[in-house]
Amino acid sequence: MAKDVLCEVNSCKYWANGNQCRANSIYVSNHREKQASNSGETDCKTFEPNV
Numbered sequence: 001m002a003k004d005v006l007c008e009v010n011s012c013k014y015w016a017n018g019n020q021c022r023a024n025s026i027y028v029s030n031h032r033e034k035q036a037s038n039s040g041e042t043d044c045k046t047f048e049p050n051v
Contacts, residue, residue, distance in 0.1 A: 013050040021046075 005021040007014070014023040027045040030036045 007044075009044075009047065011050055012046075013048045014046065015050065 005023075005026055006019045007021040008019050009015060012021075014021050016022050023046050025046070029043050029045050031041040031043050034041070036042045
């Protein structure tokens with residue numbers, strides 16, 4: 001399992017300096033209802049806005 005998860009979405013509450021993700025777990029799903037064949041066809045369900 002990955003020890004370091006990088007994320008460039010600095011509007012997420014789990015984002016930290018150095019593009020690190022502070023979430024305890026990550027949930028990634030297929031985009032829409034089809035099987036993903038590249039990263040553009042996936043969604044990070046862990047995202048929460050940093051308000």
